[in-house]
Amino acid sequence: MSVLMTIVIILAIIVIWAIADFTLGRKKHQSESNKLTLSPEDGDWDFFSEGSTFFAQFFEDLRAAQSFIYVQFYIVRDDPLGRELFQILKKKASEGVEVFFVVDALGSHKLPKQVVENLRSSGVKVLLIERPKFPYLFYSYNRRNHRKVSVIDGRYAYIGGYNVGEEYLGKDPKLGHWRDYHLRLSGQVVRQFHSLIRWELEQSTDESFDIDFPDVSETGSEPFELLATNGQHMEEFFVNKVNEAKSSIFIGTPYFIPGRKLVQALKNACQNGVKVKILIPMRADHLFVKEAAIPYLLPLLNAGAEIYRYYPGFYHAKVLMIDHSFCDIGTANFDKRSFYLNNEVNCLFTSETLIEKISKVIDFDLQQSEQLSLPDLTQRSILDRTKGLFANMISRFL
Numbered sequence: 001m002s003v004l005m006t007i008v009i010i011l012a013i014i015v016i017w018a019i020a021d022f023t024l025g026r027k028k029h030q031s032e033s034n035k036l037t038l039s040p041e042d043g044d045w046d047f048f049s050e051g052s053t054f055f056a057q058f059f060e061d062l063r064a065a066q067s068f069i070y071v072q073f074y075i076v077r078d079d080p081l082g083r084e085l086f087q088i089l090k091k092k093a094s095e096g097v098e099v100f101f102v103v104d105a106l107g108s109h110k111l112p113k114q115v116v117e118n119l120r121s122s123g124v125k126v127l128l129i130e131r132p133k134f135p136y137l138f139y140s141y142n143r144r145n146h147r148k149v150s151v152i153d154g155r156y157a158y159i160g161g162y163n164v165g166e167e168y169l170g171k172d173p174k175l176g177h178w179r180d181y182h183l184r185l186s187g188q189v190v191r192q193f194h195s196l197i198r199w200e201l202e203q204s205t206d207e208s209f210d211i212d213f214p215d216v217s218e219t220g221s222e223p224f225e226l227l228a229t230n231g232q233h234m235e236e237f238f239v240n241k242v243n244e245a246k247s248s249i250f251i252g253t254p255y256f257i258p259g260r261k262l263v264q265a266l267k268n269a270c271q272n273g274v275k276v277k278i279l280i281p282m283r284a285d286h287l288f289v290k291e292a293a294i295p296y297l298l299p300l301l302n303a304g305a306e307i308y309r310y311y312p313g314f315y316h317a318k319v320l321m322i323d324h325s326f327c328d329i330g331t332a333n334f335d336k337r338s339f340y341l342n343n344e345v346n347c348l349f350t351s352e353t354l355i356e357k358i359s360k361v362i363d364f365d366l367q368q369s370e371q372l373s374l375p376d377l378t379q380r381s382i383l384d385r386t387k388g389l390f391a392n393m394i395s396r397f398l
Contacts, residue, residue: 018138025139026340029231036199036228042220043189045354048182049317049361051169054162055081057184061152062088065097068214070151070197072102074144074331077165078115085164086119093123100124100211104145105131107163129206130343142397143231146331146342147200149193154214157185157193159226159347160329161316175283176313179365181252181329181358183347187220196228196345203230203343222354227330228345234332235339237346239265241322245274250321250362252279254314255286256293257335257395263296270303277306279362279369281315291388292395294377301374308369315365318346319358327355336396 048054062069062085069092076082093099101119103111105128119126132141150158160182162168170178185193194213201208227237235258242249242265249269256278270276278300284290297307320328330346332338349355380388 021136021138022142025136025143028136029139029143033230033232034203035230035233036196036226038192038195038225040223040225041188041192042222043185043187043224044220044222045186045224045349045351046184047354047357047361048160048162048184049179051162051178051180054180054182055169058150058158059084059088061156061184062092065092065152068098068151068153070100070102070149070211072150072197073148073163074104074107074146075163075165076103076108076111077163078111079166081166081169082111082164086115089124090119090122098125098212100127100209102127102129104129105206106141107144107146125209127204127206127209129204131206142337143341144337144343145200146338147228147345148331149196149345151190151193151197151213154190154194154216155186155218157190159183159185159193159331159345161318161331167314170313175285178313179310179315179317181317181319181361183329185220185224185347187218188216189220189224190216190218192224192226196226199228200343222349222351224347224349224351226345226347228343229332230343231341232339234344234346235259235261238262238320238334241320241326241328242266242269245269245322247323248275248277248321250277250279250319251334252315252317252319252362252365253334254281254316254318255289255333255335255337256280256296257289257337258296259336259339262334263299266300266305267303270300270305275306276300276304277308277366279308279310279315279365281313282309282311282370283314285314288387288390288394291384291390292392294388295392297372298374298377301372301377307372308366309372310365310369312368319362321355321358321362324355324359325352326350327358329358340396 089099101124130145161180162182168178328346328348332344
């Protein structure tokens with residue numbers, strides 16, 4: 001048998017295995033996945049759209065913690081910002097604060113083992129969640145825990161798009177200025193984050209730990225609620241909210257690969273006179289995500305939607321605003337990965353003052369962006385079109 005034939009056979013076996021693995025893994029996941037919906041509870045808020053102000057406040061709250069810290073991110077880097085976080089967590093643990101540190105096993109796979117062991121030896125309880133595992137190795141590799149939530153002393157809860165790394169401070173020259181949206185909540189709504197964490201650990205197939213949550217004594221002035229999903233239900237939620245729109249829809253996302261259902265809902269909205277605006281980044285932090293978006297952007301441009309590309313740097317915010325009266329900020333992107341694979345959580349609210357503040361930031365971001373036209377997407381080179389065909393084939397995994 002020739003070397004070429006051997007290679008072809010090996011590749012065929014790998015492809016067949018990957019398809020079978022993913023198909024069976026997906027069926028098992030669908031049979032087990034569910035969602036967490038909670039009744040709204042009152043809270044107060046702070047909103048962040050700059051990494052410097054977000055991390056300054058976040059680290060200040062961590063340093064002031066008296067009894068309890070729960071920190072969870074998809075990505076935590078072993079860089080100056082990450083090391084500052086590690087030092088804070090270790091110091092608080094040495095002071096007798098109960099400290100929990102949870103990261104996605106693959107999202108944070110570059111964390112050195114010695115860093116994790118050093119945290120543990122310092123009294124920090126560490127969990128690397130959603131490790132790839134048999135029998136569905138390929139599927140579990142693609143299924144990630146994408147949530148980014150933190151809770152401090154039962155007083156403050158954080159949710160949004162920021163992870164922990166120098167690029168989130170705009171220090172990666174390839175990505176430039178980093179734009180993200182993140183919430184800091186206080187009041188009774190913090191109890192929803194306790195419920196989320198408890199539910200998440202019950203769902204996890206990894207090792208877990210028992211947590212005694214502190215009491216939440218503070219009240220709040222406006223209702224907030226969490227929606228958490230495990231690789232299903234988020235698409236249905238977004239489609240339903242789009243269908244409710246009467247006058248306007250704004251979507252901000254770094255990855256726009258939504259699938260047919262959401263695109264059809266947005267097209268219907270355009271045809272019903274709803275003004276649809278979508279903001280995506282000009283730069284890409286992953287291969288093929290820009291190309292994979294084109295088949296979904298084209299029909300929306302034809303339907304009358306306005307599409308903008310953020311130029312100052314990388315736009316990573318995840319936001320849905322309907323009629324300037326409902327808003328959703330969380331961890332879910334408008335892509336197939338967030339809809340069908342990832343564990344996500346979003347915060348839903350109708351606060352007029354918060355929506356007004358977010359709207360001003362969105363308006364500023366749109367002013368810094370370029371509006372796309374049909375020729376921008378239709379007049380592409382043969383190479384770009386070829387890349388687009390390949391991107392469409394693997395769009396579920398981008």
